[in-house]
Structures are given as C-alpha cells and as structure tokens.
Amino acid sequence: MKKDDYGVWEITVPPTSPGVCAILHDSKVKVCGRSSDFYTLMIDYAGHQISMLIPSGERIERLPAWITRVTQDLKVSPVYDGRFWNPPASQTYKFTHPRPPRVNNIRIYEAHVGISTSEPRVGTYKEFTKNILPRIKNLGYNAIQLMAIMEHPYYACTFIVL
Numbered sequence: 006m007k008k009d010d011y012g013v014w015e016i017t018v019p020p021t022s023p024g025v026c027a028i029l030h031d032s033k034v035k036v037c038g039r040s041s042d043f044y045t046l047m048i049d050y051a052g053h054q055i056s057m058l059i060p061s062g063e064r065i066e067r068l069p070a071w072i073t074r075v076t077q078d079l080k081v082s083p084v085y086d087g088r089f090w091n092p093p094a095s096q097t098y099k100f101t102h103p104r105p106p107r108v109n110n111i112r113i114y115e116a117h118v119g120i121s122t123s124e125p126r127v128g129t130y131k132e133f134t135k136n137i138l139p140r141i142k143n144l145g146y147n148a149i150q151l152m153a154i155m156e157h158p159y160y161a162c163t164f165i166v167l
Contacts, residue, residue: 026091034087036067114146 007015018027028034068075072087121137122128141149 028089028091030089030091030093032089034069034072034089036069108147111148112146113148113150114141114144115150115152116141117152 009015021027068085068087074088074090075085076088077083077085116133116137118130118133119127121133138149
C-alpha cells in the first residue's frame with residue numbers, strides 16, 4: 006500500500022489474467038492495521054481471510070471510505086461488512102426505459118408520505134400516489150423530494166388524547 010500527499014492510502018490489486026478481476030464479486034473487504042501510520046486491505050476470498058499486518062500497536066478494522074455496498078449478518082456479529090461490488094455483465098441491471106428529458110427550471114416539492122392525509126393517522130404510499138401526486142403535478146412541480154420514513158414528531162402530535 007502507498008500513501009499519497011493528502012494522507013489517502015491506496016492499493017492496486019492486479020488482475021489474475023487479462024479481464025479477470027482478482028477480487029471476487031461480493032467479497033468482504035475491510036481496511037485493517039496495527040498502527041496509525043499503516044493500513045492494509047483485508048479481503049475475504051470465499052471464506053479465506055487474507056491480511057497483511059505489521060506487529061506494532063493495536064489492531065483496528067474499518068470499512069473502506071469509498072465502499073459502495075455493506076451488509077450485516079446479526080447471526081454472526083453486529084459489525085457491518087464492506088462488499089466488493091463488481092457483478093458480471095449478466096447480473097447487472099439493464100435500464101428498460103429511456104432517461105427522462107432534462108428540465109431547465111426545476112421546482113421541487115418536499116413530500117412527507119406519512120403525514121400527507123387530512124386524517125389523524127399515518128398515510129400510505131398508495132394513498133399518496135392516488136390523492137397527493139396529482140395535486141403536486143397540478144401545482145406545477147416537476148420533482149419530488151421524498152423525506153425519510155422514520156418516526157416523526159408530527160406523527161405523535163396527531164394522536165394526543167386529552
């Protein structure tokens with residue numbers, strides 16, 4: 006591994022043969038080290054852990070900062086595992102519809118699906134699609150920002166019994 010001028014570590018894993026990635030798709034990946042000055046890549050090749058560690062200091066493990074997929078197996082541990090995501094072409098998603106045209110003037114509507122009904126209860130996605138989306142479109146909005154689905158203080162206040 007080598008460290009660049011900005012303190013970012015990198016490693017190049019050469020292919021096993023031309024066009025064949027050395028790291029298998031969906032392999033577990035962690036950054037491990039025994040010193041604040043040294044980190045190394047630990048890869049789980051189908052159950053075989055490979056790590057290159059130096060024997061100075063306490064061992065630490067981190068997910069790579071640019072990992073694109075993580076999983077968690079609560080039967081084994083509460084720790085998340087980084088996964089190397091490089092599926093074969095036969096397993097990659099193929100878009101079936103063309104990309105919508107780019108708009109010049111975007112108008113964004115911030116939507117809270119759960120509190121989009123006039124009744125004192127949590128609304129459903131089906132109700133939102135049927136009752137609210139047409140209203141948003143008729144108001145001239147051309148983009149929707151769906152807010153996170155989580156417990157919300159407004160949800161609780163609709164159920165207060167005095």
